[in-house]
Amino acid sequence: MIVRTIEDIKGTESEVTTPNWVSRRLLLKKDGMGFSFHETIVYARTETPMQYLNHLEAVYCIEGEGEVETVEDGKVYPIRPGTIYALDRHDKHILRARTQMRMACVFNPPCTGREVHDDNGAYPMVETYEKTV
Ligand code: 9YT
16 A cells, blocks of 8 residues: 655655746656656645646546636636546546645646646657656
């Protein structure tokens, strides 16, 4: 069994920081679960365009408030604690955080660890992954 705490992740290679969010990757590809599991803190008053072309992601809001927009149809969904959104169509989307948000995120296939968004707002396939922060 694997047991970890968020404190185990802080300050390690499994913590990835960007201007709009910090992602603490509690479970990664190397853990062999078939998915990765992250806690992501999204900073207040930020707007982040994303599209995971190579992954499916589900995002569950634990704290904070904001909205997510699917770019293709312009629909805007409020996000508050207890809301999950699942990018089942590799949807191009924009996450707007009104307050700081704490999210639990699951990725399939699993992230390897150091992924940050490329110019398309995507993470590369693990096989071709080279970028580091
Ligand atoms: C909320 C969101 O998707 N932020 C981007 C970071 C991503 N969730 C990650 O790598 O943990």
